[in-house]
Amino acid sequence: MAEPIEPSPPGTSSPRRPRLGTFQERLDALEARMPGASTARGIYSRDRRHAGSVLAAGLAFRLFLVLLPLYLLASAALGFLAERRGSTVSAVEGALGLGGAVVKVINASSTEAHDGRWLLLLTGLVLLAYTVNSAYRALRLVHVVAWQDRPERAGPLTTALGGLLLVAMLLWGSLASVLVSHFPNAGPLIGPLLIVAFGGTWLLLSTLLPHDAAPWRALIPGAAVVAIALGAMHLVSSYYIPHKLSSTSQLYGALGVAATVMTWLFLACRLIVAAAVVNALLWERGRVVGGVTKLTGSAMR
16 A cells, blocks of 8 residues: 655645656556557567567568469469460460569569479479478467467378468469459459458468467457458559569669568568467457357466
């Protein structure tokens, strides 16, 4: 209990009353008045305590490695399409609605590997399997840390399915761009469908990742965060990233393109880490609607 304030002697000024002088006390008072402030503070504290930026950086690097064999496979596919249609690789790229600095890389590699497309295809498949497995393991580690769960080795079937869903997350945006280029008037419809695709795919992927004993309903908030955020990032990237990639490739070459892609991947992975933290915190605090809730004393961990 606070000590009583003694009366001041005659002729002296009375002491000041105690005030909320520290930032912590003012923050506690704000949480008491504002709904949701305590949850937001818990998410920030847990993310900072578990080094969310470090986890996101490691995951972004592994996803960047996944893009490299995807580019090899795209080069081989463009080569096969060009041969089947009897046209040039550039014409096929134009028909698919592709463009920008990345297309220049794919065009050059596919043209140079015209005689070795099968070798390019096999190499891309082997590298894709290896890099996707590495990225999926990193994603599992992120969820182990966020949920404070026990690290367990995933089975081959779970790893394969998780890897396919992870590749689908990387390709949904490209598919939406191709559809918009062919059906410009359907843009307002493709946007919401892209968000639904992001959310549904991530929800399925989250069920394969460590999530304590939480039901699938407890993973919906994180899936909503990922879907809306990635949808917004795709909207921005449709107008900003192609120009940025073109300008950086002219100024800094391939290093500028890699830096731009890595920055974008880091932002996406930062959201992925935040989504895992949101799910874990809401589940521990018993705020899951529509399912069995869990109230533990570890909510403030």
